Amino acid sequence: MAELDVTKPLPAITTEAKPFWDAAAEQKLTIQRCQDCNAWVWTPRPSCNECGSERVEWTQVSGKGEVYSFTVIRQVVGRAASKAFEPDIPYVIAWVDLDEGPRLITNIIGCPVENVKLGMKVSVQFEKASEKVWLPKFKPS
């Protein structure tokens, strides 16, 4: 069977999110924070979704967190582009709660899938996905 020539889907670099990707390329994890009510705002957006203020500023976070939950992908389904993930199987999709509060969807890397546990402490590690995009992933601390 012919190999399907598919590449992994990349995020669109929107105007709201460009500062995030610029910082990620420098191995820094940043999240918007409201300068009026101090709420963390994630995912990126033009105003604070707790109080409505437009004074949201990109703020570097610790890059540390813990696994809230996860699943192991053992089969690709759905969109044709999903095929691009086939060589990575099995891999972990997780919700990671940053120490600062926001919850990210990410991959847990750097350990066998069997070792991933809820509550496990993890820290960020950026993986290059394209010239402009470094994806924040997490490894056991």
Added chain:
Amino acid sequence: MSIRNKAVVVGIGETPTDRLGSKPGEPRKSSAEYISWAMRLALADAGLSLKDFQGQGLGVTIPTAYPQPFWPEEVAEILGITPGFLLGGATGGAGAVSLLGGMVAAINSGLIDVALVVGSAAPFSEHWGGGIQPGDMRDWEIPYGTMGPNSKIAMVMRRHMHQYGTTLDHLGKIAVAGRYHATLNPLAYLREPMTIDDYKNSRLVADPVRLFDCVMPANGGRAFVLASPERAKSLRKKPVYVKGFGERSNPSYGPRAGSDALIMGVKDAGRVAMEMAGVKHSDINFLQLYDDYIVVVYLQIEDLGFCEKGDLGFFERTDFTFKGQLPIQTGGGIINCGQPSTAGGVHHILEGVRQLRGEGGERQVPNAKIGLISGLGVLPYGKNLGCCAVAILGNEV
């Protein structure tokens, strides 16, 4: 602020579901054919004709991969209706219950007298393409290799099991009750008896989500008709009143950047609907809960307040069959009857109406007077289901 007893369900229509088109060369029907079929069934049930809907209400569920953005208007063309009030159900799987609420409000306002709500999809026989993803999914999920809703619900299910000690026996009880009812429902698609072991041994699709945790996509169409109480008097079927309605979209429990993923918006939608209807938990004779996944049904029973969050004993001692203390999914739910995209959510309303008319056949809940129906849709980033709607139906004013 109430729409209690301001409108009546006077007709229902549910086509059989199928998976035609999954094999090459199979005969197939279009979503237009299923929607037209469902309408004819509902009109015949109500004893109404097309001309009764000219200048009246038409509500159409919007499928997740819709053929074009003006689908509700196209449906009006397909059916031959010139509506005076056209509403698209844009809350995903919650669309059917959302449209019920919207149409009751329109009837109560005097804008219209009757309304037809229809939905269909033919995911196996038509291929509309992948659709456009919301920005959050495109930018912050899919690049990590998430595989649709299964990945997210798997995380919800694992977290619940971790936090409360929930086991496959607790969850499987929901699955077995639903399938048992499906064996008694001639319109169900999956009608083979299923044991708890069948559930526990079913194939793992997104650890810990198994095959029998998941809804089954299907081709099909579903419809219902609403009328003002005055108009309903001259119609043929036993009236089923809409007694309460509540909706919550973009629910958040805790900080929005890290909302509690184990609580669903039905917590508030259900409270609002029950207060409007003036009913207590003990007044409710059955639940028809939106069932894209077994764990989602389980969470709703907690969030609607039938037990405390994490009360495993409640699930151990409660009989969820039609003969039991808290009948759920008495037609089998869409896990067993099939999910024609967002038209899936119409099923729960139709089964609720059948029970309240006494048309439940072999699965009739004895003395059913009040039922609770839920609709859920959309799985946004980092959260549980994003659109939640609840309706209370009853057969007495």
